[in-house]
Amino acid sequence: xxxxxxxxxxxxxxxxxxxxxxxxxxxxxxxxxxxxxxxxxxxxxxxxxxxxxxxxxxxxxxxxxxxxxxxxxxxxxxxxxxxxxxxxxxxxxxxxxxxxxxxxxxxxxxxxxxxxxxxxxxxxxxxxxxxxxxxxxxxxxxxxxxxxxxxxxxxxxxxxxxxxxxxxxxxxxxxxxxxxxxxxxxxxxxx
Numbered sequence: 041x042x043x044x045x046x047x048x049x050x051x052x053x054x055x056x057x058x059x060x061x062x063x064x065x066x067x068x069x070x071x072x073x074x075x076x077x078x079x080x081x082x083x084x085x086x087x088x089x090x091x092x093x094x095x096x097x098x099x100x101x102x103x104x105x106x107x108x109x110x111x112x113x114x115x116x117x118x119x120x121x122x123x124x125x126x127x128x129x130x131x132x133x134x135x136x137x138x139x140x141x142x143x144x145x146x147x148x149x150x151x152x153x154x155x156x157x158x159x160x161x162x163x164x165x166x167x168x169x170x171x172x173x174x175x176x177x178x179x180x181x182x183x184x185x186x187x188x189x190x191x192x193x194x195x196x197x198x199x200x201x202x203x204x205x206x207x208x209x210x211x212x213x214x215x216x217x218x219x220x221x222x223x224x225x226x227x228x229x230x231x
Contacts, residue, residue, distance in 0.1 A: 089143075207223040
């Protein structure tokens with residue numbers, strides 16, 4: 041029995057929005073790669089950490105064993121995973137977060153404005169498609185690498201037993217552990 045089922049309609053809309061049939065040329069290769077990685081590794085595998093692991097294995101990604109990196113990208117505890125994702129566009133990682141089992145992608149450098157704009161476009165399209173989309177949290181904090189913007193959306197589709205939580209965090213400037221991350225997981229629809 042699957043504990044976390046996402047409505048097929050919602051999943052299909054996410055896939056269509058993240059990677060449209062006609063690719064949109066991004067001004068920033070880091071943002072473009074981050075979104076493509078998110079579409080490929082996370083969206084089809086929402087709430088299925090085992091399938092994220094299988095995706096990483098199928099793509100011959102190297103598991104990261106560095107405790108400091110695991111602390112940042114995976115979190116404390118067991119059940120997560122972290123993989124380096126090679127790309128000419130920069131440094132990227134894929135992870136399964138231990139606490140939430142969310143699938144997350146990370147970019148060492150990606151234009152924060154472009155990532156934010158693309159996520160906003162996805163959410164606007166989901167709203168227009170009849171889904172309930174709400175902002176659960178929207179924060180801006182001054183950090184060592186400029187302003188950090190954290191945004192959590194909750195997306196639900198009629199008849200789906202679970203809602204999708206999409207988290208975006210961007211940092212104004214590169215230089216830290218990451219400049220942008222996108223994470224997706226599920227929560228019970230009643231939450």
